Amino acid sequence: MALLEVNIQQAGYQINKKTISDIHFSIRQGELMGMIGANGAGKSTTIKAILDELPFVEGEISKAEGGKLSYIPERPLYYQELTLWEHFEFVAAVEELGEDALHYAKEILRQFRLSAHLHKFPGNFSKGMQQKGMLALALFTKPDLLIIDEPFMGLDPGSTKLLLDLLEEERSKGKGILMCTHILDTAQRMCDTFIIIEKGRMKAKGQLDEVLKQCGATDGSLYSCLEVEVEEDEE
Numbered sequence: 617m618a619l620l621e622v623n624i625q626q627a628g629y630q631i632n633k634k635t636i637s638d639i640h641f642s643i644r645q646g647e648l649m650g651m652i653g654a655n656g657a658g659k660s661t662t663i664k665a666i667l668d669e670l671p672f673v674e675g676e677i678s679k680a681e682g683g684k685l686s687y688i689p690e691r692p693l694y695y696q697e698l699t700l701w702e703h704f705e706f707v708a709a710v711e712e713l714g715e716d717a718l719h720y721a722k723e724i725l726r727q728f729r730l731s732a733h734l735h736k737f738p739g740n741f742s743k744g745m746q747q748k749g750m751l752a753l754a755l756f757t758k759p760d761l762l763i764i765d766e767p768f769m770g771l772d773p774g775s776t777k778l779l780l781d782l783l784e785e786e787r788s789k790g791k792g793i794l795m796c797t798h799i800l801d802t803a804q805r806m807c808d809t810f811i812i813i814e815k816g817r818m819k820a821k822g823q824l825d826e827v828l829k830q831c832g833a834t835d836g837s838l839y840s841c842l843e844v845e846v847e848e849d850e851e
């Protein structure tokens with residue numbers, strides 16, 4: 617059964633003004649889908665439509681009943697007045713997660729090598745540490761479906777490897793993952809399926825060979841699925 621079913625006819629930031637259109641896909645248990653597209657193609661807008669954060673959506677987006685979704689934004693968002701650990705306590709309270717969850721949180725934070733920073737304010741962390749903190753917070757709620765916008769941004773090689781391993785582990789537990797990324801080599805290696813967005817529309821979707829075929833990419837690389845746009849100089 618699909619964890620997420622997306623059928624967007626059109627959607628955007630103003631009523632009746634479409635930024636994206638004709639985007640249809642679903643994510644099943646244990647599926648890692650890469651969402652690929654140039655800057656401004658409409659990836660984040662698609663995610664906003666899924667998260668019900670757009671004023672205008674025509675179509676239908678449905679989640680599996682009882683399915684828990686966790687979203688990790690491209691830019692980390694923290695409460696200024698809370699330490700990292702207080703963020704975990706806050707989420708645990710809001711989601712009614714209980715004492716066991718806080719043990720699990722400590723384990724994730726240890727894996728991410730953030731244990732020494734529990735009582736510091738994440739707003740002062742380095743970019744990579746902030747990103748890892750967000751990931752740890754998202755995994756902590758044990759979601760069925762993870763939506764991640766540019767997860768590798770700012771991560772050092774060790775943390776990138778850790779994230780790849782963690783995503784693999786989550787996938788093997790049957791989680792569905794939708795990941796937006798510009799790191800195409802990694803996406804190509806690890807994703808089960810892809811959706812290519814171009815100028816607000818879905819250009820291709822499916823497994824790598826299907827997507828490459830739909831894009832007419834003959835060199836076997838996702839890079840050729842993206843149109844290179846040259847911005848004209850203003851006269």
Ligand SMILES: Nc1ncnc2c1ncn2[C@@H]1O[C@H](COP(=O)(O)OP(=O)(O)OP(=O)(O)O)[C@@H](O)[C@H]1O
Pocket residue numbers: 629635653654655656657658659660661662
């Ligand atoms: N809050 C907003 N209000 C109005 N238009 C927006 C808003 N955010 C994005 N857009 C527009 O929507 C279009 C798609 O942008 P979107 O952020 O979805 O692209 P993206 O594929 O996520 O790009 P990137 O790879 O740069 O993150 C762009 O033309 C952008 O200017």
